[in-house]
Amino acid sequence: xxxxxxxxxxKRDGDPILPRWWRTIDKWSVSCILILFGVGLLLGLAASxxxxxxxxxxxxxxxERQIIFGCAALAVLFATTxxxxxxxxxxxxxxxxxxxxxxxxxxxxxxxxxxGAVRWYSLGFASVQPSEFLKPxxxxxxxxxxxxxHEINGPPGKSMSLLLAIIxxxxxxxxxxxxxxxxxxxxxxxxxxxAGAPFTLLIGIAGAVVLxxxxxxxxSEHFARRIDGFLNPEVDPTTQLGYATNxxxxxxxxxxxxxxxxxxxxxxxxxxxxxxxxxxxxxxLILVLIIIALYATIVVRSFLRLIQERxxxxxxxxxxxxxxxxxxxxxxxxxxxxxxxxxxxxxPFVSYGGxxxxxxxxxxxxxxxxxxxxPQGKIGDILIQRGPR
Amino acid sequence: xxxxxxxxxxxxxxxxxxxxxxxxxxxxNLRRRHDDMRDRARLRAEGRLLVLAGLFLxxxxxxxxxxxxxxxxxxxxxxxxxxxxxIAMARADILDRNGRVLATNLATHALYAQxxxxxxxxxxxxxxxxxxxxxxxxxxxxxxxGSRKFLWIKKKLSPEQKQAVHDIGEPGLLFGPREMRLYPNxxxxxxxxxxxxxxxxxxxxxxxxxVAGIEAQFDEYLRNPAxxxxxxxxxxxxxxxxxxxxVLYGGMKMMNAxxxxxxxxxxxxxxxxxxASLPDFDPNDRPRPLTQGDQSDSPLFNRAVQxxxxxxxxxxxxxxxxxxxxxxxxPATMVNTKGPLRWGxxxxxxxxxxxxxxxxxxVIVKSSNIGTARMAMDIGAARQRDFLATLGLLEATPVxxxxxAGAKPLLPQNWSELSTMTISYGHGLSSSPLHLASAYAxxxxxxxxxxxxxxxxxxxxxxxxxxxxETSAIARDMLRQVVVRGTASFGEVPGYAVGGxxxxxxxxxxxxxxxxxxVIATFASVFPANNPKYVLVVTLDxxxxxxxxxxxxxxxxxxxxxxAEIIRRVAPLMGLxxxxxxxxxxxxxxxxx
Numbered sequence: 001x002x003x004x005x006x007x008x009x010x011k012r013d014g015d016p017i018l019p020r021w022w023r024t025i026d027k028w029s030v031s032c033i034l035i036l037f038g039v040g041l042l043l044g045l046a047a048s049x050x051x052x053x054x055x056x057x058x059x060x061x062x063x064e065r066q067i068i069f070g071c072a073a074l075a076v077l078f079a080t081t082x083x084x085x086x087x088x089x090x091x092x093x094x095x096x097x098x099x100x101x102x103x104x105x106x107x108x109x110x111x112x113x114x115x116g117a118v119r120w121y122s123l124g125f126a127s128v129q130p131s132e133f134l135k136p137x138x139x140x141x142x143x144x145x146x147x148x149x150h151e152i153n154g155p156p157g158k159s160m161s162l163l164l165a166i167i168x169x170x171x172x173x174x175x176x177x178x179x180x181x182x183x184x185x186x187x188x189x190x191x192x193x194x195a196g197a198p199f200t201l202l203i204g205i206a207g208a209v210v211l212x213x214x215x216x217x218x219x220s221e222h223f224a225r226r227i228d229g230f231l232n233p234e235v236d237p238t239t240q241l242g243y244a245t246n247x248x249x250x251x252x253x254x255x256x257x258x259x260x261x262x263x264x265x266x267x268x269x270x271x272x273x274x275x276x277x278x279x280x281x282x283x284x285l286i287l288v289l290i291i292i293a294l295y296a297t298i299v300v301r302s303f304l305r306l307i308q309e310r311x312x313x314x315x316x317x318x319x320x321x322x323x324x325x326x327x328x329x330x331x332x333x334x335x336x337x338x339x340x341x342x343x344x345x346x347x348p349f350v351s352y353g354g355x356x357x358x359x360x361x362x363x364x365x366x367x368x369x370x371x372x373x374x375p376q377g378k379i380g381d382i383l384i385q386r387g388p389r
Numbered sequence: 390x391x392x393x394x395x396x397x398x399x400x401x402x403x404x405x406x407x408x409x410x411x412x413x414x415x416x417x418n419l420r421r422r423h424d425d426m427r428d429r430a431r432l433r434a435e436g437r438l439l440v441l442a443g444l445f446l447x448x449x450x451x452x453x454x455x456x457x458x459x460x461x462x463x464x465x466x467x468x469x470x471x472x473x474x475x476i477a478m479a480r481a482d483i484l485d486r487n488g489r490v491l492a493t494n495l496a497t498h499a500l501y502a503q504x505x506x507x508x509x510x511x512x513x514x515x516x517x518x519x520x521x522x523x524x525x526x527x528x529x530x531x532x533x534x535g536s537r538k539f540l541w542i543k544k545k546l547s548p549e550q551k552q553a554v555h556d557i558g559e560p561g562l563l564f565g566p567r568e569m570r571l572y573p574n575x576x577x578x579x580x581x582x583x584x585x586x587x588x589x590x591x592x593x594x595x596x597x598x599x600v601a602g603i604e605a606q607f608d609e610y611l612r613n614p615a616x617x618x619x620x621x622x623x624x625x626x627x628x629x630x631x632x633x634x635x636v637l638y639g640g641m642k643m644m645n646a647x648x649x650x651x652x653x654x655x656x657x658x659x660x661x662x663x664x665a666s667l668p669d670f671d672p673n674d675r676p677r678p679l680t681q682g683d684q685s686d687s688p689l690f691n692r693a694v695q696x697x698x699x700x701x702x703x704x705x706x707x708x709x710x711x712x713x714x715x716x717x718x719x720p721a722t723m724v725n726t727k728g729p730l731r732w733g734x735x736x737x738x739x740x741x742x743x744x745x746x747x748x749x750x751x752v753i754v755k756s757s758n759i760g761t762a763r764m765a766m767d768i769g770a771a772r773q774r775d776f777l778a779t780l781g782l783l784e785a786t787p788v789x790x791x792x793x794a795g796a797k798p799l800l801p802q803n804w805s806e807l808s809t810m811t812i813s814y815g816h817g818l819s820s821s822p823l824h825l826a827s828a829y830a831x832x833x834x835x836x837x838x839x840x841x842x843x844x845x846x847x848x849x850x851x852x853x854x855x856x857x858x859e860t861s862a863i864a865r866d867m868l869r870q871v872v873v874r875g876t877a878s879f880g881e882v883p884g885y886a887v888g889g890x891x892x893x894x895x896x897x898x899x900x901x902x903x904x905x906x907x908v909i910a911t912f913a914s915v916f917p918a919n920n921p922k923y924v925l926v927v928t929l930d931x932x933x934x935x936x937x938x939x940x941x942x943x944x945x946x947x948x949x950x951x952x953a954e955i956i957r958r959v960a961p962l963m964g965l966x967x968x969x970x971x972x973x974x975x976x977x978x979x980x981x982x
Contacts, residue, residue: 150426151423190441195430196430196433252461284460285456285460288456292452296450299442303438303445306438307434312431319438330445330448330449334452337452339455
């Protein structure tokens with residue numbers, strides 16, 4: 001009777017793990033993630049052969065690597081989704097310590113692969129970008145700290161998480177990697193907002209972001225060039241942006257056809273930062289809209305499901321992860337359509353890249369773990385005549 | 390519903406009374422507070438999560454919409470999108486005094502390559518080398534296959550060349566629109582126009598900047614879009630310029646001279662109607678400056694403006710005119726010409742011995758150095774220097790050419806009495822033919838100073854007076870006598886009453902002393918002498934006339950005939966009517982009935 005009125009009970013004693021997982025997981029989001037991964041492979045087939053050819057490799061070398069890393073990422077993802085939130089939190093904190101140490105040691109041990117920024121560890125068979133892994137676990141730690149601050153007699157978690165964010169941003173700015181810094185700050189801001197930030201403070205933070213941006217503009221040539229490029233109404237057609245914009249136009253609604261695209265031959269970052277341009281050129285607006293819809297579904301569904309959540313840590317961590325995931329996709333696509341200044345950022349779970357893929361798997365796994373249906377004590381509320389409102 | 394008493398301790402007291410553990414009640418209170426807080430936080434978060442979800446949805450919609458808008462627009466050729474708005478185009482034209490075009494612009498194309506877009510670099514390199522003989526296929530191929538992403542190949546293409554390059558069909562070879570400076574008259578007035586080259590170059594436009602002559606002098610004006618494309622009108626007359634250059638070229642060849650210059654100036658306004666310097670060049674394809682040797686041998690060197698020479702006896706008229714002006718002599722006064730004239734260890738001689746004395750007019754007509762030097766001694770150094778200064782002979786000409794400011798006359802370090810004497814017959818002071826033309830114009834136009842100019846003056850101004858009109862007329866008469874019965878008898882042009890003075894100066898050696906077989910021959914003339922309109926100065930560099938038994942180098946045999954031919958050709962072009970006494974009707978039989 002109660003089950004019929006309030007939906008299936010999310011948890012039963014002595015339940016086997018997999019059926020319970022299947023019953024409680026957000027199946028829409030899982031589908032969207034799998035489709036995204038598939039789209040990523042499809043676009044990798046289109047976008048990476050030129051790169052492989054330039055590097056003298058087998059044409060589908062990068063696709064093969066993407067499949068291997070993708071399977072690893074999916075395995076990590078599904079394993080993570082099965083963890084209970086407390087376990088996610090524990091592992092997340094441990095992972096944070098490791099990733100933070102790795103980030104701090106980058107200036108000593110990292111390499112820059114000749115790209116002007118020390119962001120990677122070279123492991124021989126692959127390179128690892130610690131900031132990719134740091135993003136999700138930072139969200140976990142911050143959510144934990146903020147939730148703890150809402151306990152009676154809890155620690156001052158919000159200030160502590162802000163301090164952490166600033167330290168991390170400092171390390172990232174040293175590389176320099178303003179994109180990841182912005183993501184970290186944005187994720188923290190979303191969580192702080194949900195944890196009940198006063199509006200005046202939010203406005204103040206927005207002002208501070210503007211000030212920091214202006215400071216960076218005046219003091220970092222790397223940064224200033226990109227902003228200048230954005231503010232200039234004319235796209236220099238020989239830049240990556242010019243090519244990307246033109247590729248989107250070239251594609252039109254239905255694309256020029258599979259394998260017929262040209263932009264991938266001109267853009268050095270066709271398989272990462274500008275993969276959406278490749279998608280738009282070969283498959284047209286249709287695929288782009290599908291990709292956008294997939295991202296939107298994952299993000300918006302996660303937010304809506306988290307509304308039901310009563311546990312503050314889960315709510316904060318889940319929304320932080322969803323927001324970071326969504327905003328990274330938004331920035332990547334926004335750059336390609338010139339809504340945003342040029343910023344190297346991968347399209348999560350679609351772009352080629354080992355670290356990015358596995359870190360994306362971790363982040364989405366944690367997100368799905370948090371959005372699983374859980375007993376929220378609604379019946380208890382009713383039973384003790386204490387409605388939610 | 391359990392009522393919570395207003396007094397919080399009441400329950401605890403009650404519990405104590407019942408013997409229960411009050412801590413449980415404390416915990417229960419805490420739990421309730423916590424639940425309350427949690428619920429409040431959740432309520433707030435619920436709204437904020439909805440806002441966030443809405444924001445993200447909107448953002449995704451915006452990106453999607455923008456994608457759709459981009460997809461809906463037509464793809465354009467990538468390079469055509471960036472017009473070079475920063476480079477101002479349309480340099481103003483340069484016209485002659487009658488509105489004929491001396492310099493204009495022509496739309497053309499520059500050729501550049503983007504090697505990454507090339508499909509067949511080898512074929513492209515070979516084909517380009519065939520179209521442009523000055524390009525080398527192997528060098529092009531090295532550029533095309535190297536790491537370069539962009540290179541200029543040709544700055545200007547003719548339409549035929551453009552079509553030929555187009556026909557190669559290589560997508561990596563691209564054309565950038567250009568506005569190039571065109572001088573339709575070729576080498577005509579080359580030294581005045583100077584030339585132009587590209588400044589800032591972009592793919593879609595290039596700046597044209599003047600590099601010499603008028604183009605450099607008026608670069609700002611010509612480039613300024615605020616002038617509304619108003620052309621720059623010069624005082625030059627294209628047809629006269631063409632005639633002068635043609636005759637001068639012929640004269641230079643005939644007299645075996647290595648260079649020649651001519652200046653034709655309006656005697657009243659200082660407008661330069663024609664100015665020529667040979668050898669010249671084509672400003673459409675301006676040669677490079679000489680990297681070694683004497684720059685004055687370069688065709689780029691403007692002998693009429695930049696060349697400062699000792700112009701010899703042409704200066705004698707200044708001494709005679711000043712002596713008349715000062716009242717020291719009149720044209721009939723006899724001057725002692727017994728030579729040689731000694732001054733310290735120096736001796737001044739005449740070309741021929743002219744006897745014991747000559748009238749002032751004859752000193753000029755026969756060109757006696759001794760007679761002129763004696764008049765100069767009477768004038769004195771200070772007065773002579775002041776007089777020459779008022780004629781503009783001691784400083785650079787103000788003519789509107791960038792090169793003019795650098796052409797300062799060479800003056801003696803110490804203006805001694807000896808300098809006074811030598812300068813009076815044109816030695817010891819070097820100036821350009823343009824200096825001489827302006828000085829002649831100032832002296833002979835009635836005695837008011839004119840400044841040489843290449844621009845048509847908007848209104849006529851009369852300069853400061855230098856000599857009286859009478860002195861000016863006397864000077865003109867003396868010059869006329871030189872042509873009628875003196876050293877410039879080849880200068881007679883029927884009907885134009887040419888007056889003028891010859892000057893033959895030995896060329897100085899670079900290491901001091903003078904050559905005895907190299908001269909600068911000059912003829913400075915005014916016509917018509919009775920009603921002066923124009924001054925013409927013709928200078929030949931190292932002429933030698935070889936029709937006689939001995940080579941002749943004096944100006945009377947070299948520069949004068951050339952100048953006379955120029956006057957014969959250009960005077961009608963400038964609308965001067967020849968004044969010829971009507972033939973007596975005796976030879977004509979009028980028949981009637």
